[in-house]
Amino acid sequence: DIVMTQSPDSLAVSLGERATMNCKSSQSVLYRSNNKNYLAWYQQKPGQPPKLLIYWASTRESGVPDRFSGSGSGTDFTLTISSLQAEDVAVYYCQQYYSTPPITFGQGTRLEIK
Amino acid sequence: EVQLVESGGGLVQPGGSLRLSCAASGFTFSSYSMNWVRQAPGVGLEWVSYISSSTGTIYYADSVKGRFTISRDNAKNSLYLHMNSLRAEDTAVYYCARATTTSSSHFDYWGQGALVTVSS
Numbered sequence: 001d002i003v004m005t006q007s008p009d010s011l012a013v014s015l016g017e018r019a020t021m022n023c024k025s026s027q028s029v030l031y032r033s034n035n036k037n038y039l040a041w042y043q044q045k046p047g048q049p050p051k052l053l054i055y056w057a058s059t060r061e062s063g064v065p066d067r068f069s070g071s072g073s074g075t076d077f078t079l080t081i082s083s084l085q086a087e088d089v090a091v092y093y094c095q096q097y098y099s100t101p102p103i104t105f106g107q108g109t110r111l112e113i114k
Numbered sequence: 115e116v117q118l119v120e121s122g123g124g125l126v127q128p129g130g131s132l133r134l135s136c137a138a139s140g141f142t143f144s145s146y147s148m149n150w151v152r153q154a155p156g157v158g159l160e161w162v163s164y165i166s167s168s169t170g171t172i173y174y175a176d177s178v179k180g181r182f183t184i185s186r187d188n189a190k191n192s193l194y195l196h197m198n199s200l201r202a203e204d205t206a207v208y209y210c211a212r213a214t215t216t217s218s219s220h221f222d223y224w225g226q227g228a229l230v231t232v233s234s
Binding site for chain 1: 149156159160161164173174175176209214217218219220221222223224225226227
């Protein structure tokens with residue numbers, strides 16, 4: 001199974017500042033035949049289901065604000081929020097869907113306001 | 115509007131059984147693969163099971179294999195999870211989630227979840 005490890009576990013950032021969190025997979029999730037990284041990012045607010053933000057490591061889901069961006073390839077990935085808003089307080093999860101089953105998630109990064 | 119609505123959660127004793135349902139609307143249910151994902155209290159997300167659009171392919175997490183059964187009724191736009199031999203560690207919110215393509219897929223829509231509590 002591919003193990004997904006996120007860092008840090010929690011993060012406090014001031015409003016309007018950049019927030020950056022990382023996700024590392026235990027093996028590459030890059031499928032060379034189509035040059036796609038099978039990596040997604042989700043946002044989960046308290047009492048709500050996860051919401052898809054980013055897929056194929058860097059493609060923003062429709063309706064997601066452009067302050068959210070994903071980058072990385074192979075085994076190392078980053079989710080960046082360019083200018084933190086109050087509504088961005090949540091737990092963020094990465095997910096690999098390269099080697100299935102099983103689909104696996106990271107343990108989450110909790111984002112708070114400093 | 116795509117909607118996924120889970121039902122059937124509740125309190126069950128260890129060793130008991132429960133069936134979760136997920137009613138889908140707003141899209142052509144029979145064209146999409148579906149998944150169950152669970153989240154224990156205060157913990158992260160754990161994928162549980164996958165079923166292809168035609169039910170031809172089914173996968174389970176090792177933690178539930180042999181105890182849980184996923185199924186779907188495309189005529190009723192419904193997804194199910196039959197859970198047997200329930201354990202305390204199965205206590206979680208169970209979400210149904212739509213896959214965008216096959217088993218190698220991210221999940222673009224999630225239901226609100228159904229809470230399953232296994233306790234005596």
